Amino acid sequence: MSCFSSWKVTLISLTFVEKIIKMETGKLIKELRIKKGMTQEDLADKTEVSARTIQRIEKGEVDPRAYTLQMIAKALDVDFSMFVEKESDESQEIKKVNDNNWLGLLHLSGIIPLIFPTILIWNLKKDKIKGISDHYRAAISFQLVMCGIILGCLWVYWKVNQPTPLYGVLLVNALFTIMNTLRVMSGEDYMHPVFNKNKKQKTNRN
Numbered sequence: 001m002s003c004f005s006s007w008k009v010t011l012i013s014l015t016f017v018e019k020i021i022k023m024e025t026g027k028l029i030k031e032l033r034i035k036k037g038m039t040q041e042d043l044a045d046k047t048e049v050s051a052r053t054i055q056r057i058e059k060g061e062v063d064p065r066a067y068t069l070q071m072i073a074k075a076l077d078v079d080f081s082m083f084v085e086k087e088s089d090e091s092q093e094i095k096k097v098n099d100n101n102w103l104g105l106l107h108l109s110g111i112i113p114l115i116f117p118t119i120l121i122w123n124l125k126k127d128k129i130k131g132i133s134d135h136y137r138a139a140i141s142f143q144l145v146m147c148g149i150i151l152g153c154l155w156v157y158w159k160v161n162q163p164t165p166l167y168g169v170l171l172v173n174a175l176f177t178i179m180n181t182l183r184v185m186s187g188e189d190y191m192h193p194v195f196n197k198n199k200k201q202k203t204n205r206n
Contacts, residue, residue, distance in 0.1 A: 025069075025083055026058040032076045033058075046075035065127070096187075099129045104185035106135050111177045113143035113150070138190065146173045 033043050040058070044051040048071055056062045057072075064072070073080040102125050109117040122136040146169070153166035180190045 024060075025064070026060040028083065029054075029072060029076070030058040032078060036076055038076075043072065043075055047071040063128070100185050100187055102129055103132060103135050104181045106132065107139050107177060107184055107190065108181040110139050110143045110146075111174055113146045113173065115140065115143055115147075118143065135184070135190065142176075 033040070040054045041051045044054050047054075047068070049057075049068060053062070053068075054072075057064050057068075069083050070080050073083065102121070106118060106121045106125075109121055118136065118139050122132060125132055126136075149169050150166065150173075153169050156165055157163050184190050
């Protein structure tokens with residue numbers, strides 16, 4: 001029960017943490033724009049985004065994609081890497097923790113192997129978190145295997161009215177999913193016993 005409570009608190013805080021990171025990037029863009037003597041409309045004219053989007057980026061309301069940041073960097077006559085290198089150690093640590101929390105949520109989505117919640121999380125963060133595709137493939141493949149086993153247990157239950165195997169499989173799936181979730185959220189390696197029995201996959205290391 002404590003695991004679910006911790007996960008709920010983590011999920012609620014994810015948006016807040018991301019907001020801090022977005023605000024710092026937006027603040028830097030605004031400072032550079034003002035130093036150049038440019039208005040938001042001027043910056044918009046030199047990029048492929050609207051003045052309204054520039055305004056929202058500077059306020060930290062949206063998370064600009066890498067291509068958008070490259071266009072803004074070009075318009076402001078600065079190196080694109082400046083938006084990354086200017087992040088404070090604290091901001092980088094916040095992002096690392098935030099990314100690990102999302103990766104943990106990705107694994108936790110398989111506690112009931114329905115597949116689509118995992119796909120939704122991956123699709124939401126696939127361009128924003130390094131290494132998330134490895135976690136996604138591991139989580140999905142494990143869920144597919146568990147789905148096959150669960151179907152077999154359901155057949156046994158239907159044939160001989162014996163629910164014990166089904167309960168056992170669901171318990172093992174829940175325990176393994178929770179274990180991997182906690183490991184990933186704490187920055188440790190996740191384990192995949194189905195396809196990589198002797199190989200641990202790395203979590204996001206920013």
